[in-house]
Structure formats: C-alpha cells, structure tokens
Amino acid sequence: MATRLQIQTRIPLGNRNALCNHIYAQHRRRIYGLCLWMLADAEAADRLAQLVFTRCLRLLQQGLSPSELEEQLDRYLIFHLRTRATHGRSEVRLPPARPRRRLDHFLSASSLIEALQALPAEPRLLLLLHDWLGYTADKVADLMGMETGHCKRGIFDARLRLRSHLLHA
Numbered sequence: 001m002a003t004r005l006q007i008q009t010r011i012p013l014g015n016r017n018a019l020c021n022h023i024y025a026q027h028r029r030r031i032y033g034l035c036l037w038m039l040a041d042a043e044a045a046d047r048l049a050q051l052v053f054t055r056c057l058r059l060l061q062q063g064l065s066p067s068e069l070e071e072q073l074d075r076y077l078i079f080h081l082r083t084r085a086t087h088g089r090s091e092v093r094l095p096p097a098r099p100r101r102r103l104d105h106f107l108s109a110s111s112l113i114e115a116l117q118a119l120p121a122e123p124r125l126l127l128l129l130h131d132w133l134g135y136t137a138d139k140v141a142d143l144m145g146m147e148t149g150h151c152k153r154g155i156f157d158a159r160l161r162l163r164s165h166l167l168h169a
Helices: 004-010 013-039 042-061 066-087 109-118 121-132 137-144 148-168
Strands: none
Touching: 013 042, 013 066, 013 121, 042 066, 066 121, 066 137, 109 121, 109 148, 121 137, 121 148, 137 148
C-alpha cells in the first residue's frame, strides 16, 4: 500500500485538480441529497455539502488516496449531520392521530417527505443511509459508531415510526 507522500508525489497538481472534480461530480448528488433530507433547508444543505467537500478535498491534496477519501467523506458528513441534529431541533412531535388508512393506497411524495421529516434526526439518518443510499447495516453501524445489532434495531424502529406516521397521516 502506498503512503500518502508517495501518492501525493505521483499525482501532479493538474491531475489532482481533475481528481477533485471527478470525486465531486461522483458524490455531489448523494451528499447534497442526504443533507437536504436531514436539514429540510436547501440553503443549509448546500452550505453543509460545500463544507464537507472542501474539508475532504483538502485531505486529497494532502495525499489521501481516493478510496480513503470516500470513506472520510461519509464519516465527515455523518459527524456534521449528527452534530447539527443534537444541537438543533429537538424531537418532532407527531400530529394528533387521524383515522387509520391502509398503506396500499396512493401516497403522495409530500406525505412521504412530511413523514420522513417527522422522524427524529438519528432514526431518519439511519433509515436514509440504509434504505435510500443502500449501505449495509454493518457499514451504517461503522459510519455511525455503533454496534451492528443496535443499528439494525434502530433501522427497524425507524421503519415502524415511518409506517405509523404514514398510516395516521
């Protein structure tokens, strides 16, 4: 495995900029989308995505390999999302119960978005990482810094809460 210094000396400056552009183009929709789902504010999501990319692309220019950078990109994003969630709003209260309906009826996109936004930050993040981005439960647990069993239980609970909110909406 090459050291950071060896990678840095092997990649000329022009190619490093091209590599930064390639990595940004490859991950920007996923990073911005996750920020938008978690923050529910396009401007704040854009600022956070820029912050994450700026920080991580600096690491690439310091000699971090592209595969290490992708891992660091996810870790840095999740760190910031969890930090904002714990220092931001508290848990959202569910609206008063309405008559139950079946989930096989047509659901509008706005009702799904509303239901996702009603989830507390950590269960929403677990659900989005696993079900929307397609990470395995082991990978989500590693990124979130929790045990795999606890992560799987959190994903299951998030799905139950989402289903409950959709049935009562």
